[in-house]
Amino acid sequence: MSGHSSYVPKTGIERWLDARLPIVRLMHDSAVSYPVPRNLNYFWTFGGILVFMLVAQIVTGIILAMHYTPHSTMAFNSVEHIMRDVNFGWLLRYLHANGASMFFVAVYVHIFRGLYYGSYKAPREVLWILGVIIFLLMMATAFMGYVLPWGQMSFWGATVITNLFSALPVIGETIVTFLWGGYSVDNPTLNRFFSLHYLLPFMIFGVVILHIWALHVVGQNNPTGVEVKNVAKDTVPFTPYATIKDIFGMVCFIFVFSYFVFYQPNFMGHADNYIPANPAVTPTHIVPEWYFLPFYAILRAIPDKLGGVLAMGAAIVVLAFLPWIDTSKVKSMTYRPVARVLFWAFLVTCIVLGYLGAMPAEEPFVTYSRIFTVLYFGFFVALFVVGLFEKPKPLPSSIADSVLGSLKGGSGARLATATAAEPNAKG
Amino acid sequence: MAHATDTKSTETTRRDFLMLATGAAGVVGIGGVLIPLISQLAPDAQTIAAGAPMDVDLAPIAEGMAIKLFWRGKLIFVRHRTKKEIDEALAVDIATLRDPQTDQQRTKAGHEPFLVVYGNCTHLGCVPLGNSPGDPKGDFDGWFCPCHGSHYDSSGRIRKGPAPLNLPVPPYAFSTDTKIRIG
Amino acid sequence: MSTISFRLALTGLATGLSLSLSVPSAQAAEGRVIPPQMSWSFSGPFGKFDRAQLQRGFKVVKEVCANCHSMSLLRIRNLAQPGGPEFTPGQVNALAATYTVKDGPNDQGEMFDRPGRAADPFPAPFPNEQAARAANGGALPVDLSVIAKARTYERGFPQFIFDIFTQYQEQGPDYIHALMTGYKDPPPEGTPPLLPGQYFNTYMPGHLIAMPKPISDGQVEYPKGADGKSPVPETVDQYGKDVAAFLVWAAEPHMEARKRTGLQVMVFLLIFGSLLYYTKKKVWARMPDGSAAH
Secondary structure (H helix, E strand, O other), X not given: OOOOOOOOOOOHHHHHHHHHOOHHHHHHHHHOOOEEEOOOOHHHHHHHHHHHHHHHHHHHHHHHHHHOOOOOOOHHHHHHHHHHOOOOHHHHHHHHHHHHHHHHHHHHHHHHHHHHOOOOOOOOHHHHHHHHHHHHHHHHHHXXXXXXXXXXXXXXXXXXXXXXHHHOOOOHHHHHHHHHOOOOOOHHHHHXXXXXXXXXXXXXXXXXXXXXXXXXXHOOOOOOOOOOOOHHHHEEEHHHHHHHHHHHHHHHHHHHHHHHHHHOOOOOOOHHHHOEOOXXXXXXXXXXXXXXXXXXXXXXXXXXXXXXXXXXXXXXXXXXXXXXXXXXXXXXXHHOHHHHHHHHHHHHHHHHHHHHHHOOOOOOHHHHXXXXXXXXXXXXXXXXXXXXXXXXXXXXXXXXXXXXXXXOOOOOOOEEOHHHOOOOOOO | OHHHHHHHHHHXXXXXXXXXXXXXXXXXXXXXXXXXXXXXXXXXXXXXXHOOOEEEEOOXXXXXXXXXXXXXXXXXXXXXXXXHHHHHHHHOOHHHOOXXXXXXXXXXXXXXXXXXXXXXXXXXXXXXXXXXXXXXXXXXXXXXXXXXXXXXXOOOOEEEOOOOOOXXXXXXXXXXXXXXXXX | OHHHHHHHHHHHHHHHHHHHHXXXXXXXXXOOOOOOOOOOOOOXXXXXXXXXXXHXXXXXXXXXXXXXXXXXXXXXHHHHOOOXXXXXXXXXXXXXXXXXXXXXXXXXXXXXXXXXXXXXXXXOOOOOHHHHHHHOOOOOOXXXXXXXXXXXXXXXXXXXXXXXXXXXXXXHHHHHHHHHHOEOOOOOOOOOOOOOOOEEEOOOOOOEEOOOOOOOOOOOOOOOOOOOOXXXXXXXXXXXXXXXXXXXXXXXXXXXXXXXXXXXXXXHHHHHHHHHHHHHHXXXXXXXXXXXXX
């Protein structure tokens, strides 16, 4: 998108359209000639995978909405109607339910890839923040979608999560009543959740377009974190190079996705959600979907209602400030020996928090949740401090060097200092 | 030079074949995905199963009256015709009809007073008037569709107006003199 | 190397957590006994239901369970559809006609009884929840439609990760079979005295169940084989297996189609994936300027 366009309209019709609505030029520049760093690894295919998952969720979701009934007395049965009577309904519903989980698998890989390779650093701050917004919207969408089958976990998940807002002083109770549209989670709640669950994916779609726009302005980061210096040497055109690689990555991902859909379709769900919602009985262990577990653990770790809610919110919002929290100039943790250890410790912290979130709220899990909550936030503090004194390893002078140098068994002769990796927006 | 060109051309062929095979597999994949996406639009198993045959008792229908009922979600008229209406229907020269059918083809032998037809105009699906005593029955003592002015005669045949076909007769049979089974 | 720091971090965590995390959580405290794992014909990627077993299971459900339990999401016609017990349409219509279904109102505004049709849901034994409770000492017999998917137990770490690969997901039927065979009368030593309407079941969480022992050996007669004897024993253990299998089908009537479609999809993805892999290699073998990639 930056730089000149290489699109040359060939026929008269193309020239006519190009002068009026240069949409073919836009497609060409962003999906064909767009320069991609030649050293991207397979973690970079997850952006494309996420676009695929978003579209897949929207398509299966629109179809499910054709057969689903958003009413508290009929929702559960209408989902079973989809499973039993609608042609391929079982497939569409399992695709949608497992698709949500796989969407989060992909987004977590995408986020941690960004963390490891410093993709949030200048000039990609806006790109990163848009990503955090997408993540928040995804969480809201997934939460409301889980309410729709109106099983026990739907109902009690909705009750617990909406009650989080009651922690807010003064206005909390009013907000919760407005969320519910009544005095408890009931039919009005289900109706509005259905409406919003249908709306939010399209908002995600809009922010994804901004996300991709921002990406195409600043260009992609890459495993070295060294910006593109020479388009001819450092990059390859998006098509066919990135296209074919992304599709291959996508098919591998779909393979895993299909395995769950066809062979373990209920593995990532909760058995309790096959019991119709009952406001008189709470399931013994109520847990959110796995992708919320780390945040749920943080919520429960704080022995204060408002404090827990704020900590959980902060755990997500802090990500948006990463570009300014990380004080190092070096992007890729490949060249940051100390930060790299922090990264892996943070990943493990998140996984352990996820495990603790699934455990009952009793000892020793509560104590561990507190320790790991401190570690979670500690990561961001440590990242700030480490950047001040850490001595990075020497960076390759260019992307081309890092690729070709590996053939020669070391490119020690041509190394640049860390400060040489200054951002260069013109890719 | 010639050697280099040769290598390149065989490589190109192999590459082309691979691309072709991959592309073909991709098309197969997209086709496979479309099967569930499209077939879910068809009637589901319960809709199909609910369309079982239905028994209707004709005894309560007085001469000159008609009832409306639904089978498989479609509207059906059952009309107990008067002698005059039957005679009119029989007297028509079918060569003059837009959709030529005799009255015998549209009723069951021995049960001529009863006419059973689908109750939606063959033009664009409105419900014609003519079942209740006060309704307009059109120019031919049958039904009149108020939407676009189609006239049906006392055998449910189209006689005037934009509709192309007669009101269709659903599958049914008399199980006794006063009972039919639709379906 | 990053892997080393990763391993270091992991080891540290593992030593710190190993003791507490390996404790099976609250389940032990609740008095939960893990049901024994049975072998099921429908488990695994190529699993299929045993038609004869589903038909036997249905017989037990119809003659015993259905006296108290509803199965509202199931239609009588489901018994004839492919991938289920596969009764013939004639058998299903005849069965449907044996039920009396309340329908109406008729032209006089009155409800009337008519014989059941294949498209009808299974008739519930009680007209409403209150009636069901009143007839069962205050306890509500649960609906059995999706019970095989609604009952499970925690597998714990790391077993739940292995389950992804072994495809073990039969907690539901294991539990149903265990529950049907788990009654102890009199209850074992040390059990607090049972109140009226309470029964001891080894596998019920907390051991106290409101459902009396539902079935005993020989209670349901199975179809006879050529030798005049039933091919399977008419025991509570066998009844439990057959009912559990039937309820798995009832909860997931398209399981066979799912696994069959799955195989086709996985084979296709393997072929498509390999083609893509080689295409990708070909494309990346040469850079746009004609130089070799690496």
